[in-house]
Amino acid sequence: MHRHTVFTTLILVGGILGLSFPAMAEFIDDGKASVELRNFYFNRDYRQTNAPQSKQEEWAQGFLLRYESGFTEGLIGVGFDAIGLVGVKLDSSPDRAGSGLLKRHRDTSKGAQDEYGELGLTAKVRASKSTLKLGTLLPKLPTILANDSRLLPQTFMGGQLTSLELEGLTVDAGRLTQVNQRDSSDYEDMGITRTGAKGITTRHLDSDSFDFVSLNYKWTSNLATGYSYGHLDNFYSQHLVNLTYVLPVTTGQSLKMDLRFARSTDDSGSNVDNNAIGAMFTYNLGGHALGLGYQGMSGDTGYAYVNGTDAFLVNFVQIGDFASKDEKSWQARYDYNFAAIGVPGLTFMTRYLSGYNVDLRGAPGEGKEWERDTDIGYVVQSGPLKNVGLKWRNASARSNFGNDIDENRLIFSYTFVL
Structure with missing residues (x-):
């Protein structure tokens, strides 16, 4: 997905919601959005004899747009989250690719693509102190820790229920069905x-x-x-x-x-x-x-x-x-x-x-x-x-x-x- 497609879609979604739900004060007023600019240079030298690749060296610019809405009023509130991710190549070559910063061509001899991106949407429902999310997830749990050590984070598709009903106790449960790796724009x-x-x-x-x-x-x-x-x-x-x-x-x-x-x-x-x-x-x-x-x-x-x-x-x-x-x-x-x-x-x-x-x-x-x-x-x-x-x-x-x-x-x- 091209970067202009990602940002245009997010802007349109936000505009439509703002016009269509003027009475949903908490949904709009409790929303928050941020943009992270991440410039990343990566250099890895393989020092052993007969290494399959002598070096991985790439430089890239990342754009991470995050939006979290509030919830509609009532006993059961609904909302949505969105994340737009774009990675742009600044420097790379076929013999230095594979650092995890950039998406590679299917023909790896061509090295890294010039840009790649992803738009993730998550629907959410809240009742009392429990929230159910369906869609794009970035889980941070002991058995499944989404990786965010490169230009763009790893994301998953699935559902997650988080409950805070009992004071001091946090319960998370769910199922993940696919993963989008940190240097990819495809779920697998x-x-x-x-x-x-x-x-x-x-x-x-x-x-x-x-x-x-x-x-x-x-x-x-x-x-x-x-x-x-x-x-x-x-x-x-x-x-x-x-x-x-x-x-x-x-x-x-x-x-x-x-x-x-x-x-x-x-x-x-x-x-x-x-x-x-x-x-x-x-x-x-x-x-x-x-x-x-x-x-x-x-x-x-x-x-x-x-x-x-x-x-x-x-x-x-x-x-x-x-x-x-x-x-x-x-x-x-x-x-x-x-x-x-x-x-x-x-x-x-x-x-x-x-x-x-x-x-x-x-x-x-x-x-x-x-x-x-x-x-x-x-x-x-x-x-x-x-x-x-x-x-x-x-x-x-x-x-x-x-x-x-x-x-x-x-x-x-x-x-x-x-």
Whole structure:
């Protein structure tokens, strides 16, 4: 879909609603719209010998228009949401394409397309403190985390019910039927992630059904627990529990604990069999935060999750997920918020992860890998450039069973309310 088609459609929809429903005060007045401009440069060098591609390097401009209406008045309110996404190529070539920023031609030898886009519409119904959404969704749940790490976000088609009827308890349930990947404008059936050395085999290529239920209960302002279930038809079922607790130590100091466990089993169409445990402990002292994490895989395969999504793992980071068969990994992380010394908006993060004990399925020795990440970001706090953000993300990863990568991402963003 061309960018002018996306924006023209959204403007017409908004205009028609404004003219047709003048009496629906909450529907109109509670609506909100924003535009995000996202300029993204991506460079990934493959450092191993005989790499299939020496480099991925692309530069693109993204436009993300979001609209959320209010609800009509009455016991049952109705409304709609819309999202318009457009990606424009600024620099690429066939030998450097494939970064995930841009949609590629069906004939991959032609590289990336000049532009691509998507218009997503979502109908919604609200009764009491429960909301049902049907259409384009961007789920953010432990078993299904839509990816937004490139120019445009990954989106899904389906239905989701969110209920807040009981104080402190959030319940989400629904079904997804198709996915539109972050570098695509076409919806397709869902698959399973096969990166790393997970040892997962399947009898099916894809699935048109992902069912999910998620319950999260906030016991106090410092303690929350959750249970989530996900089922990718023909591939796997997954049960996940998690706990987060913030222990106040003294003024300006606290210890945060993040504990996770997931059990994944096959759905008669795969060999998925995995137990995943994860723990992250973060000590906050003023503007400083020091974190130590551990993640362990056991079972006949590595961790299972929907292709293209993020994984709810403490060691899922910029390049790797450290979730191969039998893999154990640890992480050391340091964050600093410069607001502590009078520079609000400036943040820094660095971390190092090491993975070992990977089952290489008959190959001699054990699989090992490591990754080092650094993020520096700044968001303008005031003045005519308020909310302008700039982030540099640098990473290096090495492995004796996968790719050796050096990577840089430079992201310039600006969001303004319409």
